[in-house]
Amino acid sequence: MTATDTRIHRRIDVELGDRSYPVHIGSGVRHLLAEKIAEIGAQRVAVVSARPRDTLPETGVPTLYLEARDGEEDKNLATVDRMCRAFAEFGLSRADAIVSVGGGTTTDSVGLAAALYHRGLPVIHLPTTLLAQVDASVGGKTAVNLPQGKNLVGQYWQPSAVLCDTDYLDTLPKREWTNGYGEIARANFIGAGDLRGLPLEEQIAASVARKAEIVAADERDTGLRHILNYGHTLGHALERATDFALRHGEGVAIGTVFAGLLAGALGRIGPERVAEHLEVVRSYDLPYRLPAGAGTAELIALMRLDKKATSGLAFVLDGPLGAELVSGVPESVVAGVLDAMEREH
Incomplete structure (x- = not known):
């Protein structure tokens, strides 16, 4: 894992050899999307978004837009099935890519759909909640729930990039802030250090950096x-x-x-x-x-x-x-x- 501060935003790299990818954190980083899509070489993309269309950045290529809804009620195999059917109707091929925009439940389910469709398409995550930015969108774990339990059906599928635009956090209700701070608080006990009192962007970056270190050392959750x-x-x-x-x-x-x-x-x-x-x-x-x-x-x-x-x-x-x-x-x-x-x- 390497972390680099720039004048505009912070970048943290998840080091996984030829599957390494950057996590960009800061105001306005969602507008890097077209650049990241071009780097992948995707001809077209499907954007699955739980946020209004007017908040989405340009992709630079022909795009299918699908509406999503954050929340555990839609984090299931039926949602993955609907997405994959829409990808097929659009004609999405292995030369294309998928983009998720939303909270952790959206990045989880879209990540799983990306892992399964054509046995794996590149995916870029634009997490829009504090919880998703500090944890859910980074690390390559994708999963949906069954009635018997959480995250019981999933796959490891690393994204090609993660764009944590802190501007998306401005409109979060108080309870969503609480939801994200729960993950930041637990980071204190897994090696991230005491993050209390730091500016929010630094707390996000420290949480992501610690997770990147752990994922780089143990991608498949064996230790x-x-x-x-x-x-x-x-x-x-x-x-x-x-x-x-x-x-x-x-x-x-x-x-x-x-x-x-x-x-x-x-x-x-x-x-x-x-x-x-x-x-x-x-x-x-x-x-x-x-x-x-x-x-x-x-x-x-x-x-x-x-x-x-x-x-x-x-x-x-x-x-x-x-x-x-x-x-x-x-x-x-x-x-x-x-x-x-x-x-x-």
């Missing part, structure tokens, strides 16, 4: 990349338990507090480090209490569906050597920590 799931095991379970009324970043924030408490209960970290988890989460004005209706037994059952849980309950936890995947965590300890956590009234 180090597990730490990116810090706070996510409980977070995903909370999303499911609330029928996605709780947003992803909100669930990750609560999951981060839980991860600190669980690491403490297992003797991996001391009381001060446990307290730091709550302190960081609360400093971003993020939720830290369990939802009132999410029972311990239900949450444990949902966490058993996690992709990392191949031998009992598994969590990414802090410890003497930093964050790492810990398998076979006793259910009784997990239940005790959940029972002891504060709950919303």
Whole structure:
């Protein structure tokens, strides 16, 4: 991973050999799209966008525009099927490319469609939410949900470029900011350092840079990349338990507090480090209490569906050597920590 500051914006390169790609961060970087399409050599593109047409940059080539809708309700195989059918009707070929514009659920589903159509077309992501800019659009993980769980059908498919235009963030509602800050808060515990108080662009760049380092070292999630799931095991379970009324970043924030408490209960970290988890989460004005209706037994059952849980309950936890995947965590300890956590009234 290399990071370069320029006068106009920041560029971070995800180093993956001949599949390396840049992540551009800053005001107006969406207007690099036509240049990136030309670099790929695409003759035509399909732009799948959850944002209004008048906010989209020029592509420089004949373009199919498809409307998308951010949200977990559309992050499924039916959505991927509709996209691929539209690509085929447009006559999109292997000489062409696909562009996603939207939040993390849109970049995820469009990325999967790009990976599957013609066995893989180049894709460029224009993430428009804070959550997507700091996490979802970078790293090449694409997936959609099944009724049985989140992200159960997916593929690794690295983008050709990611354009994180901070101008898109200006119109975000407060809850979308909260959603993104949940991922930034957990970055504190996976090696990004304490990002509190830094300008927003620096927080985004630091989060992306840390993820780029991890992805470059472990693209296929066989070891180090597990730490990116810090706070996510409980977070995903909370999303499911609330029928996605709780947003992803909100669930990750609560999951981060839980991860600190669980690491403490297992003797991996001391009381001060446990307290730091709550302190960081609360400093971003993020939720830290369990939802009132999410029972311990239900949450444990949902966490058993996690992709990392191949031998009992598994969590990414802090410890003497930093964050790492810990398998076979006793259910009784997990239940005790959940029972002891504060709950919303």
